[in-house]
Amino acid sequence: MSDLTTAAGDGNGRPGRGSLDELDGKIVALLQRDGRMPYREIGRQLGVSEGTVRHRANRMFSSGALTVVAIADPFRMGYRVLAFTLLKIAPEQQQHVIDTLCGWDEVTYVSSCTGRADIYAQLVCRDHAHLWDLLYQRLPQIGGVVTSETFMELKMHKVSYVYPMS
Structure with a gap:
């Protein structure tokens, strides 16, 4: 089963099955800095294949563990x-x-x-x-x-x- 549980685990102090591992965390860290970073570049920086990054990122997206969004400056959007x-x-x-x-x-x-x-x-x-x-x-x-x-x-x-x- 590839669904992610919360990184906090199963509620009994144990990591959840499918929770974020170290590689997932490194992928998240790079996407937090640049949500448009190509999977190929993430793979290069982490020493893994582009396919591995794509698979893991897609798993995190579909489980809701990760979302990439644009954050606008409200003042530049006309809000005062x-x-x-x-x-x-x-x-x-x-x-x-x-x-x-x-x-x-x-x-x-x-x-x-x-x-x-x-x-x-x-x-x-x-x-x-x-x-x-x-x-x-x-x-x-x-x-x-x-x-x-x-x-x-x-x-x-x-x-x-x-x-x-x-």
């Missing part, structure tokens, strides 16, 4: 406001709020968290009026939001989705 909001949610409304936020084009990231907030959401807006509309018109219409705390990002200093391979 980046913000994130911390939301405290009525427990019975958690999934409803998550589902609703995930459907909004302006929401680029949603996660459940612990601490003073239940949900973290990142927002990208054309301008302050757009942010105001999201926070004070659309968000209250969802229902279940008890409190919100919103922060505007003034400048991005690092954007990276490169995860260290340990």
